[in-house]
Amino acid sequence: MSLLEELAQAVEYGKTADVAALIERGVAEGVSAQDMLSNGLIRGMKGLGVKFKNHQVFVPEVLIAARTLKKGSETLKHLLIDEKIEPIGKAVTATVKGDLHDVGKNLVRIMLEGVGFKVIDLGVDVSTDAIIDSIRVHTPDVLALSALLNTTLNQLANVIRDVGDAGLRGQVKIMVGGAPVDEEFAKRIGADAYADNAVAAAEVAKQLLETDQKVGGAKIVKESDDV
Amino acid sequence: MSEGKRAEDLRERESCKLLRDEVEKKMGKPPEELFEEREKRLRDAVALKAPDRVPVVLFNGYFPFRYTGLSNAASFYDPSAYKKALIKTLLDFPADSFFAAYKPNSGRALEILGDTQYAWAGGPYDDDRGIQFREREIMEADEYDLFITDPGDYMLRYYLPRRYKALAPLASLPSPSAAFGTAGVLYSTLGYTPAVIGAFDALSKAGEEQAKFYDCNEEVSKLLGMPQFLEPGFTGLNTPPFHQIVDYLRGMHGIALDMFKRPEKLIAAMERLMEWSLARAETAPPEAFGKRRVMAGGNHFSSEEFISRKHFDTFVWPTWKRCLIGLIDRGFVPRWLMEGKNDDRMDPFLELPKGKAIIHFEKIDMARAKEMLADHICIAGNVPASLLWGGSPQEVEDYCKDLIRVCGKNGGFILTSGGSMDDAKPENLKAMIDAAEKYGRYN
Incomplete structure (x- = not known):
């Protein structure tokens, strides 16, 4: 499983500590913050969105994933600034x-x-x-x-x-x-x-x-x- | 007794007599007889017998105040206006029973306490709003052990000071266990600073204000011969432990985390809460059996929209079931509201004793509910509040006719709205009550 896939999965399961460790590893391996955000964190949340729609997961799962996503995005924030990523x-x-x-x-x-x-x-x-x-x-x-x-x-x-x-x-x-x-x-x-x-x-x-x-x-x- | 007080008493007695005459003239029976007749109808339905006809219950909400032109705020601040609005409404809509839900609450008492969880009309809200509850994380995730060890101490020194601004000084009290030892109780008085005394003073003043409202429903019930659907003020076990933790201690976010990160603590706290609440539910006197219908919560965060069946079975049902059985064993008739979608979580209720409880449904396939629960539990519901608000009397009549035909079969059914009927059109409410008479007679 690639680092980005691992990030997506960590968000989906609400594993905040894993996300922090994976971001650290991503930085060391030279993965861009933008990539980690869009193809890691957000992808995980989108996957969960599909499962929510299909009644495979429910509100508590979404809440803990959102918390993980929030913490992960906060960690990435300063890196995104360094990469000069402007808000869309x-x-x-x-x-x-x-x-x-x-x-x-x-x-x-x-x-x-x-x-x-x-x-x-x-x-x-x-x-x-x-x-x-x-x-x-x-x-x-x-x-x-x-x-x-x-x-x-x-x-x-x-x-x-x-x-x-x-x-x-x-x-x-x-x-x-x-x-x-x-x-x-x-x-x-x-x-x-x-x-x-x-x-x-x-x-x-x-x-x-x-x-x-x-x-x-x-x-x-x-x-x-x-x- | 002063001259003024004597005159006031006389006026009160006179108006009660006039009201009694009015009830008798309209209903053809005195209030006491009406009360017994209506009460029997409800009890028969609960016991899964066919009464003389399907009982019909008003889920009041704010309807009485809108109907009589009173602001919602007045219903929080003026007990006499509250009572008048209730009397006028129940006289004009003679159902078998009424349910006042969150009423009556004193806005003044809530103000004195500085409640941070309720927002109410005339207080933090516009005059025409109702009441809203703000769930939040009052208990920190790492405080579970404090709560489990001694819920009473936790309530006194953590919960109350955090929820009510006026009770914040209670946080500085020493633990009640400090009262042991020769000088223990003296030591514990060291905590009684002017600020703490001020907090107890606020509590006493708030109590005085709430007392002005407390008996309103019961007085009106007796005057009009219309039993209350649920006994007010019974807070022993009014919510499943899972929801007590969601609503009052951890909030939705907090409990979601706990379900995954510390499930054993959450379960231990619910067990403790269940035992603790059950200990407060005193045994109902035998002669009151069947009368003490009490609110036993609902499932606002445990319906199909919110949590999986697996989580329901793990976290919600085990302690809720024991609470319900505990209430039934003590002679109470628990009633709970199933909010939202619940089609996949009806079978657990078959584990409860037969004919001892009421399930009130908001929205569900009532035919299926009847099919599953008919021989087991009385079901109540579920004329949609939106139909009472936006439909025509004919549509309401048709809906009720259908409901009575399907759910009324062989008894065990109470006709009422699915949610509180705040904005119902008066003519639609009349259509609902008339439908019980027109289509709900048993042979």
Whole structure:
């Protein structure tokens, strides 16, 4: 098994200590940090994403893998700077006002960072004003919003409406997710994209950077087949 | 007794009498008779017998306050308004029983304590929000042994100070075991600094505030002759040990790690928690048998969406099963809510004694649930909250008719919503109650 395969497997099984040792070995063997991130850590998380979709693994397995991925990415961070790897884009993440759930949102943040985004996480119970301010201040490419409750679902629509009213809708692609959200709902409220899990969310965000579709259009970016 | 107090008592008695007359006029029976009739209906269903008709239960949520135009915040801060809203709702929707879920809680008590886990309307929340629970890692991964050795000490000096801001000074108390020895108890008083006394003072004030709400449901239940579906305030065993650890001690992230990194500690802590909780569940008096229906948790982090069946069998079921059997042995009727998808984890419930418990389903194939559990456990559910909110009365009636036809067969079934009915349309709720009468009569 190659070092990159071993890294992927260590992420999949949530073996944080193994990841640290493998990165050290990779550096000694001259493997690039970018390679270790994309073809090691992220590949492992993608593999787990497939298993999650097929009900072969469940939430605890994903949580410990995400923790391992996070620690591994942190270790690689300074090496990526040395390699002069620029972030592929900027993303703002938030759980909307009235909603205190953050497990899913945090997984999305970790995955976005993993695929190369610089992420500004606004936390939970975030007001529309704070979201609008962050668009003005940070000029993100992607705004990823989460809602976990039936009662806060409409807040996703309110944010999209208010971002439009503030004249900022053209500047940012908005993606939505969370247990009660589905593709149909995302379309109806004028979101640019929907993803049903954190691994898919990172892929969808990358595609949003590449797509030149009109914002708020009916077309929803689909997650790629290998996720 | 002062003149003012006497007048207030008189008014109270007068309004109770008027209410009693109103119930009797509307239902054709006095509240006491209604109570017995409704209670028998529920007990028969639990015992897997066919009652006179399928019992129907209101899973209140915040519906009473929305229905009567009261803000959710008022329901946390004004016990008298809370009671009025409940009375008006239960008079207008005469089901067999009601379930108040998280209510009533005093917002003032939560404020005094500085609760960091609950967010509620009128406190950290807008007036029209409900209550939300923030699970977090209160217990560190390396504190399992502390907890297992002495859960009582852990609660006093670690859990309470970390969860409630006003109780933070309790962390500085000496261990209760320091009270041994000739001067032991004197030594232990050294911990009673002004800050610690302030914490006990806060606890006492919060208790006074909560007491104003505590009896509201029971008073309304008696006045209207409508039994409560579940006894409130029973905290002996209200959650499976696995979920007590997820919710109150380690959070979802923490327990996920523990399942892989320190499974033996997690299991030992759950065993300890199970024994510890069971010791608090006093035996129900024999005459109360069948009445003491108690909330026995649910499975919000152990359904098919969250954990594998293997993990359910390893971590959740063993201690939960012993808790449920322990409750049943003590004369209680446990009821638990199966949230989310649970089709692959129904068979363990066949290990429980027959006709002694209620499983409330949120979403499941109810026909299959009936088929599997019919001779074993009473099932309750599961008119979707979304149907009560967005459907038409005809759709609700059709859904209930179908449910009663399939699940009501030979008894052992209680008609209710799958989740709390916060935003139900009043006409849909009426359709659900009417359906029990129209389609739920047994011969």
